[in-house]
Amino acid sequence: MPPSILWFRNDLRLADHPAVTHALADSDAVLPVYIIDPRQIGPSPFGFGRLAPYRAQFLLESLADLDAQLRVRGSALQVFIGEPAEVLQRIAQEWNAPVVYTTLHHAHEEQVQLRRVSEVLRVKTSEPPTLLHPDDLPFPIDKLPKVFTAFRHKVEAHWEVRDALPEPTNVPTPQEWTSQLPTLADLGCEAPSSDPRAVLPFQGGRAAALERLKHYFWDTRLLATYKETRNGMIGADYSSKFSPWLALGSMSAREVYQQVKRFEQHFGANESTYWLVFELLWRDFFQFVAAKHGADLFKRAGIAGAPPKGNQDRRRFEAWCEGRTGQPFIDAHMRELAATGWMSNRGRQNVASYLVNDLGLDWRMGAYWFERMLIDYDPCSNWGNWQYLAGVGNDPREGRRFDPVRQAGMYDPDERFIRQWS
Numbered sequence: 034m035p036p037s038i039l040w041f042r043n044d045l046r047l048a049d050h051p052a053v054t055h056a057l058a059d060s061d062a063v064l065p066v067y068i069i070d071p072r073q074i075g076p077s078p079f080g081f082g083r084l085a086p087y088r089a090q091f092l093l094e095s096l097a098d099l100d101a102q103l104r105v106r107g108s109a110l111q112v113f114i115g116e117p118a119e120v121l122q123r124i125a126q127e128w129n130a131p132v133v134y135t136t137l138h139h140a141h142e143e144q145v146q147l148r149r150v151s152e153v154l155r156v157k158t159s160e161p162p163t164l165l166h167p168d169d170l171p172f173p174i175d176k177l178p179k180v181f182t183a184f185r186h187k188v189e190a191h192w193e194v195r196d197a198l199p200e201p202t203n204v205p206t207p208q209e210w211t212s213q214l215p216t217l218a219d220l221g222c223e224a225p226s227s228d229p230r231a232v233l234p235f236q237g238g239r240a241a242a243l244e245r246l247k248h249y250f251w252d253t254r255l256l257a258t259y260k261e262t263r264n265g266m267i268g269a270d271y272s273s274k275f276s277p278w279l280a281l282g283s284m285s286a287r288e289v290y291q292q293v294k295r296f297e298q299h300f301g302a303n304e305s306t307y308w309l310v311f312e313l314l315w316r317d318f319f320q321f322v323a324a325k326h327g328a329d330l331f332k333r334a335g336i337a338g339a340p341p342k343g344n345q346d347r348r349r350f351e352a353w354c355e356g357r358t359g360q361p362f363i364d365a366h367m368r369e370l371a372a373t374g375w376m377s378n379r380g381r382q383n384v385a386s387y388l389v390n391d392l393g394l395d396w397r398m399g400a401y402w403f404e405r406m407l408i409d410y411d412p413c414s415n416w417g418n419w420q421y422l423a424g425v426g427n428d429p430r431e432g433r434r435f436d437p438v439r440q441a442g443m444y445d446p447d448e449r450f451i452r453q454w455s
């Protein structure tokens with residue numbers, strides 16, 4: 034039987050991985066690949082590149098970790114830079130590998146990539162990386178409620194989370210198929226410098242993901258107080274910090290959910306354990322919004338089809354990016370992002386609102402900047418949250434402006450955060 038191609042995307046793990054399970058069940062051998070599409074790291078419509086060094090480094094660490102996991106199972110990861118359809122077609126011909134197994138991703142560019150691959154090869158897709166399986170939703174995707182609260186009420190009334198799938202012990206692969214991983218330079222990036230003020234020394238890959246989960250749930254039981262601390266901005270432990278690993282798929286939302294349930298069995302359920310699942314539902318919501326609205330999630334008019342607002346003033350935008358607006362709370366957050374590739378949820382809401390409402394800029398400039406910078410960049414969560422805050426997405430309220438002076442007074446009353454990044 035010829036080998037099958039196992040095309041990894043933002044699902045860089047072997048456990049709880051439906052496409053891995055299907056490929057191994059159907060084939061005697063697989064060829065694991067990951068493809069970096071130059072269009073997704075090249076210039077954004079606003080001129081700057083879409084992949085900054087911190088995010089690039091986290092991605093390469095995640096790929097190296099997946100490769101290591103594959104190697105102990107008799108396989109290897111080959112990473113290519115190129116247009117996915119062309120790369121996969123070349124591999125398919127070279128290795129006489131007629132079928133591609135992969136995960137369905139709802140973001141528009143990922144959908145277009147998949148469509149092109151499907152035009153030239155036989156593709157078998159598995160469910161997207163959500164907590165809830167799309168087939169278990171109590172409505173078809175095109176009837177997804179517009180507002181998160183309605184979505185949550187509906188899915189909570191028909192609650193079902195499928196069990197996580199087991200990790201394979203063997204991944205049979207032809208012997209000549211060896212590891213091939215790019216460097217930062219191949220991605221046009223220099224090595225980022227580490228900043229001692231970073232909330233965590235984030236390390237890509239499953240080993241670090243599971244270590245963080247163990248720390249947050251089991252070693253410290255911080256999960257039990259998550260709801261009270263989640264609006265923090267300083268240090269490792271105010272929130273789970275799972276997002277970079279969830280965004281690249283080093284661990285799945287289902288795995289996190291299972292651990293929450295285990296935690297509740299040991300220590301009891303409370304508002305905090307509920308709230309972490311609530312946040313995972315926000316993540317699902319934006320994945321399904323992307324599935325429903327396709328390219329509109331990335332358009333200026335948004336999924337609401339709103340009239341264009343905001344200008345593209347470069348000087349104002351650069352001041353925002355570099356933390357030079359003169360508004361200390363905003364500047365502190367933007368400097369943290371520039372220096373570490375991370376920003377708290379509280380920070381993200383504030384700087385996004387500031388860009389839209391105070392600087393009067395086109396919201397997509399901010400969304401592309403976040404895409405470039407955030408180590409946890411996820412197309413659905415990023416663009417969905419930006420649309421929400423810009424008033425062109427799922428927010429039922431008009432004009433969601435965060436007053437940075439008031440917010441600083443509430444969340445940084447002693448100005449510790451501002452001073453840390455001044």
Ligand SMILES: Cc1cc2nc3c(=O)[nH]c(=O)nc-3n(C[C@H](O)[C@H](O)[C@H](O)COP(=O)(O)OP(=O)(O)OC[C@H]3O[C@@H](n4cnc5c(N)ncnc54)[C@H](O)[C@@H]3O)c2cc1C
Nearest residue numbers: 272273274275276312313316378381409410411414415418
């Ligand atoms: C403008 C803006 C852009 C954002 N861009 C991204 C992005 O590119 N990638 C990303 O993962 N998150 C994004 N978020 C959502 C949120 O800020 C981060 O998920 C969260 O701060 C990550 O920290 P944590 O893992 O400690 O989260 P926790 O508070 O511990 O939450 C647990 C998990 O729930 C999910 N989650 C929490 N809040 C949200 C939310 N509002 N939307 C979607 N999922 C959520 C994340 O997967 C997170 O890891 C954005 C938010 C805003 C306002």
